[in-house]
Amino acid sequence: MTTHTTRMLILGSGPAGLSAAIYGARAGMNPIVVQGVQPGGQLTTTTDVENYPGFRDVVQGPWLMEEMQAQAEHVGTRMVWDTITGVDLSRRPFRLTGDSGDVYEGEVLVIATGAQARWLGLESEEALKGKGVSACATCDGFFFRGKRVAVIGGGNTAVEEALYLTNHSPHVTLIHRRDTLRAERILQERLHAHPGITVLWNKAVAGFVDGGGAAGLVAIDLHDTVTGERSRIDVEGGFVAIGHHPATELFRGHLELDGDGYMAVEPGSTRTSVPGVFACGDVADKVYRQAVTAAGTGCMAALDAERFLAHAAFESDRAAAAEPAGEKENAEASW
């Protein structure tokens, strides 16, 4: 068992964690990044990335994350292959335990553990991921220009994705398992007013249909949740929008979470309910969920952390200066 100590401990090696590391290293906080089970994060599970600024041509998700990691290491970040399984945030330095048995101590902690899309759990869905089936319209909608697409779900995300997809697609079908939407009223009004969107009520996905060869998704088989009747719609893109799981279980009871289980942060900052702990990226964001927003809040977390440490050092110097000389000598002797 090894104890790793650092000024700045970062959990997660996606765009949020690595951006925090780049800024943290350059600010002299010698960050350690604990990578978790998905080194590089969600973008390593996709191919074409066309909306991350700085690249004229499409780049590949895994390559982009390798570059981000290399940049973080180049400026002084230490990457560790481990997953955090235990936390003690009751005092600083914070003390976390890895799956390996190693202990990690950080004067500040940045949580960038991300979120995972929920999937329907069908075999055909797994087989066609990246070949017509996606969980992110903002990421992949552009690849379906001029094609028919469907969105599955009835919450804010599904309705927003359906509306967004009308920018690219001549026809969007929203498939929902009930006859009422969970989405906010204003979004529902926009959805129903849009001539390019059809809603199929009381329909569940029975399977995604593979056209074979390079075709990918060509149709979705449905069953009616009330009558049981079977039907099929022809689409080339299927967007599953049935919610996300933020990776926050580890922190339940230690940090404040919002009603959907996301990390609660002070608006306009990355500060969590425990001073010295910061959260960034998808783990604290249920609205934007993009690589560039994750990277942006990663930068914010490093800046917030640096200010926190500077303030803590200033307060401790001031307290030491205010102590009577005799007490200071005694304190130093006992230290």
Ligand code: FAD
């Ligand atoms: P993540 O990338 O989710 O990274 C989380 C990290 O935390 C991982 O490294 C994981 O191993 C680690 N972790 C989790 N738990 C622990 C733990 N207990 N201990 C230590 N580490 C832990 N966005 C775009 O902008 N453009 C796109 O084209 C695009 N395409 C996408 C395609 C797909 C298929 C998917 C799934 C997402 C796509 N996204 C895209 C969204 C984008 O990937 C996310 O918004 C972004 O990755 C979020 O970054 P993050 O750093 O917050 O978290």
Ligand code: NAP
């Ligand atoms: P959500 O509100 O949990 O909605 C998920 C939807 O998917 C529900 O309609 C649900 O159906 C459906 N669903 C769940 N499991 C399913 C399954 N197995 N098969 C078929 N359908 C299934 O998730 P979300 O829309 O991602 O939103 C999450 C949170 O983020 C919410 O608090 C939301 O308000 C917020 N959000 C806000 C904004 C914004 O403010 N602009 C944007 C996006 C998200 P049922 O309705 O039948 O349960």
